[in-house]
Amino acid sequence: xxxxALQRILNLSTEFDILLRNIMIxxxxxxNVVEGSVFENEYPYAFVxxxxxxxxxxxxxxxxxxxxxxxHSLGIMVAFTIFFYVxxxxxxxxxxx
Amino acid sequence: MKGGxxxxxxxxxxxxxxxLSIYIGIALVLGIAYIGRIPKSAAFYANTLLGRLALFWLTxxxxxxxxxxxxxxxxxxxxxxxxxxxxxxxxxxDGTDLKIVTQKKRWFSEEVLKENPMGxxxxxVKTSAIQDNSNSSxxxxxxx
Numbered sequence: 182x183x184x185x186a187l188q189r190i191l192n193l194s195t196e197f198d199i200l201l202r203n204i205m206i207x208x209x210x211x212x213n214v215v216e217g218s219v220f221e222n223e224y225p226y227a228f229v230x231x232x233x234x235x236x237x238x239x240x241x242x243x244x245x246x247x248x249x250x251x252x253h254s255l256g257i258m259v260a261f262t263i264f265f266y267v268x269x270x271x272x273x274x275x276x277x278x
Numbered sequence: 279m280k281g282g283x284x285x286x287x288x289x290x291x292x293x294x295x296x297x298l299s300i301y302i303g304i305a306l307v308l309g310i311a312y313i314g315r316i317p318k319s320a321a322f323y324a325n326t327l328l329g330r331l332a333l334f335w336l337t338x339x340x341x342x343x344x345x346x347x348x349x350x351x352x353x354x355x356x357x358x359x360x361x362x363x364x365x366x367x368x369x370x371x372d373g374t375d376l377k378i379v380t381q382k383k384r385w386f387s388e389e390v391l392k393e394n395p396m397g398x399x400x401x402x403v404k405t406s407a408i409q410d411n412s413n414s415s416x417x418x419x420x421x422x
Contacts, residue, residue, distance in 0.1 A: 241311075242310050260350055260353070263354065264358060268361040
């Protein structure tokens with residue numbers, strides 16, 4: 182009886198994990214398509230202001246490591262997001278230097 | 279390598295393998311976070327054929343030697359370094375051009391503003407003409 186209940190909880194947990202993973206992958210994919218890959222699309226103001234703070238950039242890299250450990254596809258999507266974000270910021274900063 | 283030396287070398291590699299991977303991980307994380315601080319001259323060499331070959335080869339080596347996450351970090355570092363590197367050397371060069379002021383006679387504006395400059399930065403600006411390397415000509419030819 183107990184093991185059946187535990188199995189149900191574990192199954193639900195696994196299903197929830199898969200669902201959450203897929204939601205995150207789709208969210209980052211959408212962000213990359215809409216925001217990241219088009220240079221002209223502007224980032225939110227907070228993202229622009231935060232870029233100059235090194236801790237923020239370190240946190241982004243740690244987020245990518247955690248995402249890659251959770252799921253490979255999600256790790257790749259987050260890596261793309263960070264790549265587009267850092268590249269856009271660096272290119273923009275270089276132009277206005 | 280045979281005998282005791284081989285065992286000692288293997289022991290040494292095993293002993294320092296774990297710290298080395300941690301150092302590489304930290305270096306990669308810091309490299310990504312501070313990609314803008316890498317000197318432009320170094321970034322320019324990273325975008326050459328040899329530089330790109332070395333970066334991609336290193337990514338493969340890291341993927342083979344360490345984990346998938348390390349390979350992802352290395353790949354991200356490589357593409358970021360290539361992306362932020364200057365494509366061409368532009369007309370206005372970003373070099374340091376400093377001239378030490380040796381004359382005691384000051385300009386009128388310097389005397390009025392009580393300025394006593396020791397050096398002049400960007401005394402001369404290096405420029406180069408725009409080069410048209412395309413083969414197309416401006417004239418239009420019509421053949422009937």
